Amino acid sequence: xxxxxxxxxxxxxxxxxxxxxxxxxxxxxxxxxxxxxxxxxxxxxxxxxxxxxxxxxxxxxxxxxxxxxxxxxxxxxxxxxxxxxxxxxxxxxxxxxxxxxxxxxxxxxxxxxxxxxxxxxxxxxxxxxxxxxxxxxxxxxxxxxxxxxxxxxxxxxxxxxxxxxxxxxxxxxxxxxxxxxxxxxxxxxxxxxxxxxxxxxxxxxxxxxxxxxxxxxxxxxxxxxxxxxxxxxxxxxxxxxxxxxxxxxxxxxxxxxxxxxxxxxxxxxxxxxxxxxxxxxxxxxxxxxxxxxxxxxxxxxxxxxxxxxxxxxxxxxxxxxxxxxxxxxxxxxxxxxxxxxxxxxxxxxxxxxxxxxxxxx
Numbered sequence: 001x002x003x004x005x006x007x008x009x010x011x012x013x014x015x016x017x018x019x020x021x022x023x024x025x026x027x028x029x030x031x032x033x034x035x036x037x038x039x040x041x042x043x044x045x046x047x048x049x050x051x052x053x054x055x056x057x058x059x060x061x062x063x064x065x066x067x068x069x070x071x072x073x074x075x076x077x078x079x080x081x082x083x084x085x086x087x088x089x090x091x092x093x094x095x096x097x098x099x100x101x102x103x104x105x106x107x108x109x110x111x112x113x114x115x116x117x118x119x120x121x122x123x124x125x126x127x128x129x130x131x132x133x134x135x136x137x138x139x140x141x142x143x144x145x146x147x148x149x150x151x152x153x154x155x156x157x158x159x160x161x162x163x164x165x166x167x168x169x170x171x172x173x174x175x176x177x178x179x180x181x182x183x184x185x186x187x188x189x190x191x192x193x194x195x196x197x198x199x200x201x202x203x204x205x206x207x208x209x210x211x212x213x214x215x216x217x218x219x220x221x222x223x224x225x226x227x228x229x230x231x232x233x234x235x236x237x238x239x240x241x242x243x244x245x246x247x248x249x250x251x252x253x254x255x256x257x258x259x260x261x262x263x264x265x266x267x268x269x270x271x272x273x274x275x276x277x278x279x280x281x282x283x284x285x286x287x288x289x290x291x292x293x294x295x296x297x298x299x300x301x302x303x304x305x306x307x308x309x310x311x312x313x314x315x316x317x318x319x320x321x322x323x324x325x326x327x328x329x330x331x332x333x334x335x336x337x338x339x340x341x342x343x344x345x346x347x348x349x350x351x352x353x354x355x356x357x358x359x360x361x
Contacts, residue, residue: 007027013046013055093132123177230279238282242320282312285344286344301338313326
């Protein structure tokens with residue numbers, strides 16, 4: 001098994017008394033697109049800055065290609081960083097901005113010219129080399145910043161919310177463009193964002209963070225379909241969450257008494273008495289006008305809303321957040337005020353151990 005291109009082992013970071021990164025272990029594989037995802041203040045940018053050399057770890061080990069980098073300056077590490085603010089030199093042309101790193105290294109001018117041309121083709125900016133940043137759009141400036149980082153042939157490209165300043169449509173275009181570049185160059189991308197859709201669109205793996213720890217590290221499909229903690233279930237996409245206790249285990253299924261009725265989930269290694277959260281995504285939530293065997297959860301139709309790509313039904317349950325049911329097509333078999341009985345397939349529910357999510361219970 002090959003060694004990961006970036007490895008963090010038992011890394012801690014304090015800012016004064018604030019323990020920002022807590023005993024973090026993370027392996028980043030060569031050629032993958034890994035996203036650090038989480039709310040503001042969770043520590044994701046701090047991790048990126050420690051890999052880049054802009055922050056020192058308080059303790060722990062950071063390696064790039066197996067080489068310790070804790071004592072190396074930022075410019076000595078074989079990584080480059082792209083920022084949200086672009087950080088372009090306003091008085092320089094596109095050509096000079098992209099060529100800057102090679103110029104500092106005193107690379108021969110013919111080689112610089114050829115490599116800048118390659119970068120301009122790669123980011124689809126041929127013909128823009130004579131322009132200055134104030135003559136370009138936000139998306140074009142971000143492409144220049146990416147080209148300037150890539151021209152140095154880094155082993156790892158670090159991207160700190162690089163699309164945050166762009167409007168929604170341009171963000172979506174740049175997401176596809178970034179993934180195309182990453183796959184074409186086979187460079188390791190470590191990407192920071194708080195935008196879950198952005199992470200799901202581009203990433204090979206996502207590290208969902210909260211409070212300085214990684215709550216779940218997996219593929220987008222695994223994180224969405226089988227979240228490990230209640231926080232991940234709520235942060236990634238929409239979820240219907242029911243808290244309860246395993247009442248019994250019957251073959252391959254566990255019967256769960258929740259705070260609003262009885263449901264079931266795959267037995268896995270759960271035992272009677274275990275506290276759990278049941279997570280059912282709105283698009284797979286099933287319903288009936290009559291009770292379904294094994295389920296006693298119901299709700300009254302509160303609203304039926306068209307939200308563009310789908311129709312959303314909200315069911316009201318006293319003392320519980322509204323249950324969401326999402327469908328591509330409108331269902332005229334019920335109307336506001338009707339009572340619907342909820343159920344789901346075993347493959348569509350995730351049982352989350354409550355004890356694994358002691359914060360935010």
